[in-house]
Amino acid sequence: MFIHKKSSGDHLSEDVVRDLVTDACTRSAFLLEVLHACGNLKVEKIIVESLENWSALENLFRQLSGPMPLIKQWVKIQCKLHKNKDLEDSAPTLCCMLLSSAEVSKMAICKILEQELLAYQEMTHGYPDFCQRMQIKVINLLLQDAYAIEDSPLLKARMLIRKGRTIRANGIEALKDCIWCLSEAISIMKNFYSETSIAGTPACHQLAAAYCLLALCTQEAEPNSEQLYQDIYAALDLWLSIFIPDSCFVDDEFKMVSGNTLQLLYNVLDLLSVKGYTKLHSSIYKLIIRIYKLNNVELGICVANLWECRRLSHALCVSPVNESFITNLSEHCGGSSKSVDFWMHSLSGSQPGLLGFQQNLTCFFNNFNHGLKNHESDIQSAVSANNVNLVASELIASDPVRSHSLFLAGYLYYDLCERQICRGRLFEGLSYAKEAFRLRSQLFKRKFTFSIEALVEKYNESGDIGEIAQTAINGPKNLQVHRIVASELWSFDSSSSNLCDCYLSPWNVLQCYLESILQVGCINEMIGNGVEAESFLLWGKSISCSQNLPLFEATFSSILGKLYRKKRLWNFAEQELQSAKRILVDSSSHCSCIRCRLMLEANLDQQLGDLFRNLFDISIINDSKGKLSRAEVLYKSALEKLNCSEWKNIICDAESNVDLAVRNTIINGEDVAGNAATQPEAIVARKGRKTKNVSKSVMKEQHVIPERRSSRVTRSRFRSSQNQSTTCTGEAQIEISKHSNGNVASILSDTCWEKDSSLLGKGSCMEELTSEIACFCNQTKCWQCLPAEIMKSGLLIYFINMKWEYAHRKLLVRILTGTGKCLGYGDQTHEIHEVVWQSISVLVSRNAYTQTCSSAHRTFLLDLIGRETVGDTFAIERAAILYRIGWMTLKGFHSKVARIDCCDLSKVQLSKTVHWLKLAFVLSREVPVLFQKVEFFYHSDLSYACISLI
Incomplete structure (x- = not known):
């Protein structure tokens, strides 16, 4: 009909022809639906004739759109017919039905098969097993030489990637086949690039996406593989060559590529973050910013999205924002992007995001309201526990709760718990930690599937005295990303995501889940609930080992070592701590955040030092002096790691x-x-x-x-x-x-x-x-007033430095405490006092390494450590120091040897000691081990000392 009209002079434009063909396909699809509903057996004949007519027109009009409505209806009919059938080959493909037709070209059959593949892909949610079988069947036909167009290797590569997607949707059992498909596709495309000097954006994007998907599959199949990092490197290089500032023409195709690239980048960024590998973060942030800029989206939206999904730092890092991101952002937004006001303005459209930002930055600013301007005081009131509770409750009020709401509320409770812990409110903090864990557990189950093994009992084979049975959890088995979640990621070539949407990958969900497990386990260990702490820590360690997450592995082992030491399970404790040290050594090239690595190493040295110091106290242990010497060496090693140039105290350096x-x-x-x-x-x-x-x-x-x-x-x-x-x-x-x-x-x-x-x-x-x-x-x-000063400066980097300084000092005090106890075995009074002065300086001086030289200065420091400070962020540490000072003071009253008046610590008045012990009693009320020491000491030695003075 169209040929006849063309020859008679009634010319029709191609647009009109395309519209007519689309309309004819839609009407034919409706006819097929009616015939199938009536039980008519002519459905196959009609679909073949319709496709033959389309093929004839396709030979005349090369830009003709495919018969998608017709094919969708055919696929829908096949799904209904084979809903309850298990036979793989029971459903015919359109290709097989058109083989006998001489009117359909190979190119037309190839287009029809591609559209049939897309149609089965869309129906996967309703008929997963049948559609996945049919997709494999169609892909195999497309990959045959008879239908793969010789001049289009990219088509074959694309089909291989789609085959890998379909295999991955069936689970991780066939991951090797999935990896083979991706590797083959990459090989084809690399050969194509070696022969072609100029490659288009879609083709280059396809190769980069293949590298990215291969890395993610490798993580699931072989988490220990080094190849995944090389694949990510290759993907980033390709994308950086696509998204070049001021040199890209932004059309619909480019926007689709941009949206799909972001989703893949987010997955890669989150995977690297949970592994602690930050070497590529700067390149990824650069790419993300370029994509937003090229799509004319404000970078404030970029900042908001990255913050809300917590993609600005790596796992377990003290800093909430990576400095490389601040640097990359300032190149586009200028110096204003370094201010807290810029970030708060960017987050102003999301109350939970803004509140989370304010709370995280001011986590250790609990007692610094005085001297602030109005808007700075507003920040303090905004992050009150009541307000955080209110916002978090509103987020999870709906039923069902959106995944993003669970994620935001989980972080609000997680950070609120951290604030309570640093103030010594452990039980209140534990309630928030458990709520964060509950929310994150729901989110984790939406992204991952796993099975649970029964509990088993482990015994220490050495049979040492004091060893008891340890109940261990093997952890989740067959942990894998949910099939639907994985399929969404693989759809990079068929759908486009909105740049303004917040996307949660499985890997940042896994990160927050493990962080909550660690938080709950640590608090239970601190309050003396060893059984529950052990179950949480073993569960988290098991997941970390299965996914090869060295930062989490080392941290969980470190806390377990501390727990077993307190239980006097010496062998278990040493095994865990030595295991953590080996993990850090083996992963030295991966854990690329220097400060985090130094903190972990110093913490492990401190824990091992505590262990060998405790072993010195056990009379049945041989070579006890060697244990004490080893403990001293470990404490010294820990101090060296915290005194290196990386920790230069820029806060207190007057000349900096x-x-x-x-x-x-x-x-x-x-x-x-x-x-x-x-x-x-x-x-x-x-x-x-x-x-x-x-x-x-x-x-x-x-x-x-x-x-x-x-x-x-x-x-x-x-x-x-x-x-x-x-x-x-x-x-x-x-x-x-x-x-x-x-x-x-x-x-x-x-x-x-x-x-x-x-x-x-x-x-x-x-x-x-x-x-x-x-x-x-x-x-x-x-130090006490530094937070107010930092808030007045308004610069983000100072807030970040404050968080680092807090974590640094907290660990430093623990190391100094262990050092002082070692010195106590030798009655080195002067040296012990110097260590105590250092500890006091760490908690109250701006410069943690101040070398005091005057009695007035030391007296002033002594007064500061003994003050009652509302919302003290070093509450527990201060209680321990006050207990130590009280113990040394009263030890002097009991001692028959003449006291050495080497400094003010030798001349502390009993009235002050009483006051300080009362303060320590209050500050340590939620830390059972320390509280019992203070309570016993206060009610025994102090009473004796008072009586002796009468």
């Missing part, structure tokens, strides 16, 4: 650019004392003047420090440092004492800001003293 930038921000932004009206005068007053000439007008306008804060700063305390200071320093002390009821800190802070002041020589003891006092009273120089 970072600290200078923070201080300049504060000076230029508002008056140090918080009075904006006097800011110009205050700044002028700091220039070229001496402390004794401090402007009284400025002093009068400063906020008055409450009496309870300044009462400890006495004239006698300052006089103790006169022998190591200049005469001018003495005049400064007199000036301070005159205004003891006013703002003492304002005067001292002024001197601290004067770099060239003759009053304070570089590194002088007076500088340390004044800086600490100014810090505590005026939020300018001490």
Whole structure:
């Protein structure tokens, strides 16, 4: 009909012809449906005739669209006919039905088969087994030489990738066949590229996607394989050659490729993050940003999506945002992207995302509301436990709960738990940790399938005294990504994802699930619930080992070693800790975050040191002195790892650019004392003047420090440092004492800001003293007030450094505690006191490594450690130090040997000891082991000491 019209001069445009053909196919499909419903047996004949007519037109119009409506209806009929049949070959393919037709070309049959394949793919959810069998059947026909077009190797490669997809949808049993298909497809495409100088975007994307899918399949089949990293490298190189800034023409095809690339990139990024392999993160972030930019999507949306899905850091990392991302982002957005305000503005469209960001950054800022501007105080109130609970509850209120809501709520509870732990509220933290684990368990089951084995009992074969049976969980068996989840990822060539959507991969779900297991296990270990802690930790370790996740493996083994040590299961403890060390050594090329690796190594050295120190106490152990020496060596090794250049304390280095930038921000932004009206005068007053000439007008306008804060700063305390200071320093002390009821800190802070002041020589003891006092009273120089100072700076990197510094100091205190206990066996009083001073400095000084040299400074530090601080982030550590000081003080009362007055720790008054022990009693109330020590000590030794003094 169309040929006749063309010859008669009634020309029809190709667009009109395509519309007519589509309409004819749709009508034929409806006819097929009616005939099938009526039980008519002419369905096959009609479908063959319709396809023959289409093929005739396809020979005339090469751009003719395929007969998809007709093929979909045919596939739907076949699915209904073979719904309950198990015979694989019972359903014919369209190719087999058209073989006898001479009117259908090989090219037409190839197009029909491709569309039949897509139709079966769309019906997979309703008829999974039958559709997957038919897809394999159709693909095998397409791969035959009779139908594979010789000049189109990319078509054959695409069919191989689709075959791999279909095989993967059947489960991981045939993963080797899936990997073979991908490897063969990659080989074909690489040969094609070697012969072709110019490759199009879709073809290049197909090769990159094949590399990416091969890496993900390799992870499931052989998690220990090194090849997956090489495949990811290759994929990234190809994508970087596609997405070149300012050189791409963005059309519909390019947008589809962009959306599909993002989903694959997210999977790769999440897989590398859960493994702790961060070498490629910078390239991946660069690609993600380019894709957003080339699609004209605001980078604020990119920031929001990456944060909400927690793709800005690797597993178990202290830092919530990778510095390489900040660097890449600043190249496109300028310096403004380094500010917290930029990030909060980007997240303003999502209340859970914004709240999660605020809570994570201010996790250790519990007691720093004073001196903040209005919007900074709003941040503190926004992240209150009640508000977090409210937002999280709203997220999971619907039924069923969306996966993304589960993910967001899980992180809100997880971070809230961390806040409670650092404040010493372990039981409250445990309730939030369990809620986060409950939500993440639901999410984990949506992404993974697994089976559970029965519990088995393990015994220590050595039969050492004190060893008991250990109940162990073998963990989940046959853990694999859910078939539907895996199939969605493989559909990169048939559907496009929205760049603005938040996508959760199986790997970032696995990461948050393991982090919750670790969190619940650690808290149970801390509160003395060993049985539950062991079950959680063994479960998490089993999953980590099965997926070859070295960071998680080493961390779970470390905590298990600590648990078994406390249970006095010495052999089990040493096995776990030595295993963790071997894991770190074997994975040295993978764990590429230097600070995380140093923290893990130092933690393991500390745990092994604790183990050998405990073994020294056991009389039946041979070579006990050797155990003690080994413990000392391990503690020293741990300290060296935490004192290396990677941990340079940029927060307290007065000469560093970072600290200078923070201080300049504060000076230029508002008056140090918080009075904006006097800011110009205050700044002028700091220039070229001496402390004794401090402007009284400025002093009068400063906020008055409450009496309870300044009462400890006495004239006698300052006089103790006169022998190591200049005469001018003495005049400064007199000036301070005159205004003891006013703002003492304002005067001292002024001197601290004067770099060239003759009053304070570089590194002088007076500088340390004044800086600490100014810090505590005026939020300018001490650890206690550093968070408020950082919040005023508004720079993201300072918040991140604060989190690193907190984790660093927390571990440092534990190592110093172990070192001090080792020294205690030799009655090295002076050395023990020095270790205690170091521990105190770590908790209260801005510089954790301050070498104190004055009695006044040490007295001030002693006062700081003994203060009651609301929301103290080092509550448990401070309780342990106060207990240690009390123990040393009362030991001196009991000792018959004359006490050595080497420092202020030798002269602590009993009244202070009583107060500090009471404070330790309160701070340690939720840590059973420490609480029992303090309680016993308080009610026995202290009573005896008091009686002895009567």
